[in-house]
Amino acid sequence: MSSDGHEPTAMTFELLKTAVKDGGARLGRLAFPGRRTVDTPNFFGLTSRGVIPHVTPDNVEKHLLTNGTYMALEDFIERPQQYMTRSPPVYETPSPNNKPLQSFTAMPSSIITVLGSRRIPAVAAPMGNTNQSISVFTSTGFQAVTTKQYINAIQTLNPDIAIPLADLTHKTSAPTSKRALRMAERTDDWIKEWFMDMYGRNQEPSKIATFAPVLPISYSIQWEYLERLSEEHQSNPSVLSGLAVYDADLIPDISASYQNLDTLPRLALSTPSNPHQVLRQLSLGMDIFLLPFLSTASDAGIALSFTFPPPSSESSDLLPLGIDMSSPEHAISLQPLTESCTCYACTTHHRAFVQHLLCAREMLGWTLLQIHNHAVLASFFASIREALADGTFEEKARQFALRYEPEIPQGLGERPRARGYHFKSEGPGEQKRNRPAWSKFEGEKKIEDKVADLRIEDEQNGTSGLGSGVDSVAETPLVPDENADAKDLEERGFAEKAEKE
Numbered sequence: 001m002s003s004d005g006h007e008p009t010a011m012t013f014e015l016l017k018t019a020v021k022d023g024g025a026r027l028g029r030l031a032f033p034g035r036r037t038v039d040t041p042n043f044f045g046l047t048s049r050g051v052i053p054h055v056t057p058d059n060v061e062k063h064l065l066t067n068g069t070y071m072a073l074e075d076f077i078e079r080p081q082q083y084m085t086r087s088p089p090v091y092e093t094p095s096p097n098n099k100p101l102q103s104f105t106a107m108p109s110s111i112i113t114v115l116g117s118r119r120i121p122a123v124a125a126p127m128g129n130t131n132q133s134i135s136v137f138t139s140t141g142f143q144a145v146t147t148k149q150y151i152n153a154i155q156t157l158n159p160d161i162a163i164p165l166a167d168l169t170h171k172t173s174a175p176t177s178k179r180a181l182r183m184a185e186r187t188d189d190w191i192k193e194w195f196m197d198m199y200g201r202n203q204e205p206s207k208i209a210t211f212a213p214v215l216p217i218s219y220s221i222q223w224e225y226l227e228r229l230s231e232e233h234q235s236n237p238s239v240l241s242g243l244a245v246y247d248a249d250l251i252p253d254i255s256a257s258y259q260n261l262d263t264l265p266r267l268a269l270s271t272p273s274n275p276h277q278v279l280r281q282l283s284l285g286m287d288i289f290l291l292p293f294l295s296t297a298s299d300a301g302i303a304l305s306f307t308f309p310p311p312s313s314e315s316s317d318l319l320p321l322g323i324d325m326s327s328p329e330h331a332i333s334l335q336p337l338t339e340s341c342t343c344y345a346c347t348t349h350h351r352a353f354v355q356h357l358l359c360a361r362e363m364l365g366w367t368l369l370q371i372h373n374h375a376v377l378a379s380f381f382a383s384i385r386e387a388l389a390d391g392t393f394e395e396k397a398r399q400f401a402l403r404y405e406p407e408i409p410q411g412l413g414e415r416p417r418a419r420g421y422h423f424k425s426e427g428p429g430e431q432k433r434n435r436p437a438w439s440k441f442e443g444e445k446k447i448e449d450k451v452a453d454l455r456i457e458d459e460q461n462g463t464s465g466l467g468s469g470v471d472s473v474a475e476t477p478l479v480p481d482e483n484a485d486a487k488d489l490e491e492r493g494f495a496e497k498a499e500k501e
Helices: 059-063 100-105 145-156 177-199 219-235 248-255 273-285 292-299 344-348 351-361 362-392 393-403 444-461 486-491
Strands: 012-020 023-031 037-041 042-046 068-072 112-116 135-139 140-146 209-214 241-243 266-268 287-290 303-306 322-324
Touching: 023 273, 023 362, 037 042, 042 292, 059 248, 059 362, 100 112, 100 145, 135 145, 140 145, 145 177, 177 209, 177 219, 177 344, 209 219, 219 241, 219 248, 241 248, 248 273, 273 287, 273 362, 273 393, 292 362, 303 362, 344 362, 362 393
Parallel strands: 042 068, 042 287, 068 112, 209 241, 241 266, 266 287
Antiparallel strands: 012 023, 023 037, 135 140, 303 322
């Protein structure tokens, strides 16, 4: 409630404390009207086609300790070839609270929604971007989204936070200097168009919080673009609410060069692959994280088990960051997934049940792991905030690095079926992502070898058709030999001998 007695109408972010004088890890508080307040550092859930994998929206409200979700526009705008002119259903969704994205996905009203153009991590597009559009990967293939279309989508869907378009390659290799310069120039042009259309003079300023992208290229190449962001925020603070940072190593340069941008919340789009990388980026000043490894671990049957700070022990052995729940060693274990966890999965079920679910490929197994892993991350960040508040963060982070293994276990269990929009085919010879739903009983190659051997024996013995060696392993419907008599047909089950009356 504001001082004049009215409810606030825009996002607010308050810096509470920084670990060191000139930047670094910091405590903050992010708030939206009608949403859960987010104490930072913290994390938001990642969605696939508008939902957090394996968890229904009602269970997000009941069991997940997350205050926000990231969604990608490419998850909602597919256009099948037979309906190329059809408007995507997400744009036609009635919404009594003028939040079509939240209504379409049935996301709880207390959860902050963040909308970007691409999934995290995104699949690289083969055709790249143009001066007026980017390529997105929908469930029906790649298609182009223009800057105008994207701005119209943001205004229609009305998320709490929107990330403007950025010219990105989404490749693991670093772009060339020429390509990096074009990335900065295009993004600069697109952000100018964004500010004009979203906060122009002839219309009411948008209440959607803009988190401007900071590109994963060197500061020296994009300094003019960052200068524009600083000037826009200086002249009108309401047009820029935060930064969406693709490379945490740029934060010290931003803090040193643009003090007015240093007070904005920072959303990490750099996808750390383990908690060690989270702590490193957090120590540079990142506030909110999107963590793909969380759902990846759940899919792999891994129950995350790390805590901050790490438990004290006299042993020098490194502790695992997670436990493979598909392992047979848990088949009769009545222990919770982790001893100190108080989540729904750990207080209601035990390891043997989860191990059975994973082996049987029951979706409840992945649901329970997702609930547990979100609880582990929520506790992890809560402990980090406590350490920042009492000044012990740096020492505890050092202990964490020394006590835990560097990577999360891969997991030996079978994953859920991968969907086509999760990856791009690499061409001939690529190994299949999903196990076949069924196969020949004795193994495909073994059957073929056996048939070949029996065919040679049949040729040597002069046998064929009914009773032959090949016939004994046939997987196609049996056909009677043309020379078969009534006795042969009866013996093979093709007929029954009729008794004379």
